[in-house]
Amino acid sequence: MTRTRRISGVLILVAVALALASIAVGAYTLTLPDLLVTLFGGGTSSDQFIVFKLRLPRVLLAILVAVAFGLAGALFQSLLRNALASPDIIGISGGASVAAVLSLLVFGATGLIVSLSALVGALLVAFTIYLLSWRSGMNGMRFVLIGVGIAFMAQSVIGYLITRGDVRDAQQALVWMVGGLGGASWDDILIMAVSLAILLPAVAVLASKLRMLQLGDDLAAGLGVSVQRSRLALIVVAVALVAIATALVGPLAFVAFVSAPIARRMVRGGGLALVPSALVAIVLVLGADFVAQHLLTAGTQVPTGIVTGIVGAPYLLWLISTTNREGRAS
Amino acid sequence: MTQTDAPQTDAPQNRPIHALCAEKVTLNYGGRDIVSNLSVEIPDGKVTVIVGANACGKSTLLRGLSRLLRPASGHVTLDGRDIHSVPSKEIAQVVGILPQSPIAPEGITVRDLVARGRYPHQGWFQQWSAADEAAVEHALEATDTAQLAARRIEELSGGQRQRVWIAMALSQDPDILLLDEPTTFLDVRHQLDALDVLADLNRERGTTIVMVLHELSLAARYADHMILMCEGRIIAQGTPAEVVTAERMLEAFGLEARIIDDPVSGSPMVIPLGRRS
Numbered sequence: 001m002t003r004t005r006r007i008s009g010v011l012i013l014v015a016v017a018l019a020l021a022s023i024a025v026g027a028y029t030l031t032l033p034d035l036l037v038t039l040f041g042g043g044t045s046s047d048q049f050i051v052f053k054l055r056l057p058r059v060l061l062a063i064l065v066a067v068a069f070g071l072a073g074a075l076f077q078s079l080l081r082n083a084l085a086s087p088d089i090i091g092i093s094g095g096a097s098v099a100a101v102l103s104l105l106v107f108g109a110t111g112l113i114v115s116l117s118a119l120v121g122a123l124l125v126a127f128t129i130y131l132l133s134w135r136s137g138m139n140g141m142r143f144v145l146i147g148v149g150i151a152f153m154a155q156s157v158i159g160y161l162i163t164r165g166d167v168r169d170a171q172q173a174l175v176w177m178v179g180g181l182g183g184a185s186w187d188d189i190l191i192m193a194v195s196l197a198i199l200l201p202a203v204a205v206l207a208s209k210l211r212m213l214q215l216g217d218d219l220a221a222g223l224g225v226s227v228q229r230s231r232l233a234l235i236v237v238a239v240a241l242v243a244i245a246t247a248l249v250g251p252l253a254f255v256a257f258v259s260a261p262i263a264r265r266m267v268r269g270g271g272l273a274l275v276p277s278a279l280v281a282i283v284l285v286l287g288a289d290f291v292a293q294h295l296l297t298a299g300t301q302v303p304t305g306i307v308t309g310i311v312g313a314p315y316l317l318w319l320i321s322t323t324n325r326e327g328r329a330s
Numbered sequence: 331m332t333q334t335d336a337p338q339t340d341a342p343q344n345r346p347i348h349a350l351c352a353e354k355v356t357l358n359y360g361g362r363d364i365v366s367n368l369s370v371e372i373p374d375g376k377v378t379v380i381v382g383a384n385a386c387g388k389s390t391l392l393r394g395l396s397r398l399l400r401p402a403s404g405h406v407t408l409d410g411r412d413i414h415s416v417p418s419k420e421i422a423q424v425v426g427i428l429p430q431s432p433i434a435p436e437g438i439t440v441r442d443l444v445a446r447g448r449y450p451h452q453g454w455f456q457q458w459s460a461a462d463e464a465a466v467e468h469a470l471e472a473t474d475t476a477q478l479a480a481r482r483i484e485e486l487s488g489g490q491r492q493r494v495w496i497a498m499a500l501s502q503d504p505d506i507l508l509l510d511e512p513t514t515f516l517d518v519r520h521q522l523d524a525l526d527v528l529a530d531l532n533r534e535r536g537t538t539i540v541m542v543l544h545e546l547s548l549a550a551r552y553a554d555h556m557i558l559m560c561e562g563r564i565i566a567q568g569t570p571a572e573v574v575t576a577e578r579m580l581e582a583f584g585l586e587a588r589i590i591d592d593p594v595s596g597s598p599m600v601i602p603l604g605r606r607s
Binding site for chain 1: 393396397398417418419420421422423425426427428429431432433434435436437438439442443446447449450452482483502
């Protein structure tokens with residue numbers, strides 16, 4: 001417990017530092033005192049404009065979607081007892097993307113409608129996998145394998161939609177697909193914040209059941225957990241988290257996949273590590289977004305999703321290989 | 331959920347009396363009846379051991395008794411109420427189950443795992459109470475795993491691991507504990523260790539124990555009551571001396587055997603006669 005608190009404290013400090021840096025640094029860089037004065041309502045009107053119109057929304061949205069991705073990954077991986085079972089690997093994000101791209105390109109939808117279609121698409125995919133993998137009981141591995149198959153199908157559908165679509169729309173959809181925080185608006189922040197306000201309490205209630213489900217279905221049932229109902233509720237909550245975040249910023253590669261394994265290796269102890277997972281995701285997304293904006297190429301900005309993929313994947317590989325070398329169970 | 335379930339360290343007679351019964355129960359897997367039309371009453375405060383050949387339905391019966399498997403027909407009742415009509419958490423405060431292959435989350439410590447057995451006694455907001463703490467301590471003591479409390483499960487030997495799982499079941503503080511082959515994969519010394527822990531639990535706290543075992547002579551030594559199953563039916567039940575006879579071994583296992591008295595415990599001991607004897 002104390003270790004979890006300590007790690008969480010450090011992660012929060014890093015996240016705050018990254019957030020401040022992201023708001024301060026840019027074509028016009030604010031000094032730290034100026035930044036703080038502006039954040040608390042003072043400062044020149046141009047500082048106000050830069051902070052509140054241009055940079056703060058991006059940082060806030062980054063934090064909110066990171067929480068959603070980090071938690072969704074942690075929930076799925078624990079529920080299916082498989083590190084591969086993250087929503088971006090098993091086609092749930094893919095389902096959200098298909099529905100979102102469909103509504104963008106074919107129906108010209110925007111804002112809330114895109115989010116809702118992503119939610120519906122992700123839920124459809126999740127229940128398709130759930131039904132297909134059901135054989136008088138649920139098997140995590142079968143769920144993952146079917147999910148990987150569905151992820152490829154989603155890729156194909158998106159590819160088809162983009163090649164058939166109008167060039168400019170397709171370009172826009174492609175940028176969205178890679179995932180980026182460039183278009184962050186206060187409307188987006190409101191959608192994500194309200195969603196989290198509903199979903200986070202649900203996660204808190206379901207976490208104790210998930211902790212029992214980690215011990216196997218039989219033992220969980222013996223301890224008084226209604227296994228089917230809890231599992232369905234957890235899937236719905238995790239799918240909603242990832243779908244809404246995906247609709248707003250696109251599928252940020254690897255964030256849902258790596259956050260929980262990284263957090264669990266930091267805190268140890270076999271718990272769910274939900275809070276540390278969310279914090280790792282925040283640090284990852286803020287860090288990746290900073291790199292994407294300022295450090296990768298001079299002049300042009302790169303979508304955040306490219307950086308999370310480039311940074312996230314090798315870090316996970318490194319973690320896996322080093323923990324094995326020390327002889328800890330993998 | 332609202333009762334305060336302080337762990338009972340007092341005499342067995344202070345335990346509430348429970349009646350766990352199966353009434354004309356049919357249990358099936360994938361449309362095939364494994365157990366059909368079976369009735370049984372589990373004697374309160376005793377050690378009951380279910381034995382029988384592979385695939386005779388003994389584990390299935392245990393799953394039925396522990397509500398992990400819903401009967402296709404008939405009822406399993408606890409104190410007169412159908413266990414599928416009572417909230418699961420309420421049953422869990424009385425009946426504990428240790429399945430054959432429970433899963434330990436990676437990296438979990440012994441104490442954290444044992445503490446998870448307290449789930450049925452906790453409310454929505456999971457306050458960890460003094461009663462929870464005492465139950466965990468007692469479970470660690472009773473299974474001789476207190477000195478392992480800070481270790482991670484994957485560092486333990488098979489025998490230690492099994493004792494930790496039993497400790498987890500004990501921290502649940504059940505009046506009836508069902509165990510599916512708790513000695514599988516253990517060498518003979520650790521089999522005895524595990525069975526001794528359960529026998530102590532029965533004697534000191536009056537916990538009703540129901541377990542499926544393979545080893546007939548050990549089963550006869552530890553059981554107050556034995557249930558012998560064959561092809562989904564009970565073909566004999568009673569004291570070990572009544573159940574373990576040469577004729578019954580032939581009927582249930584197709585095994586020619588001689589039965590002698592165990593020189594240590596006096597319980598019946600099965601000497602199998604192979605082709606070479």
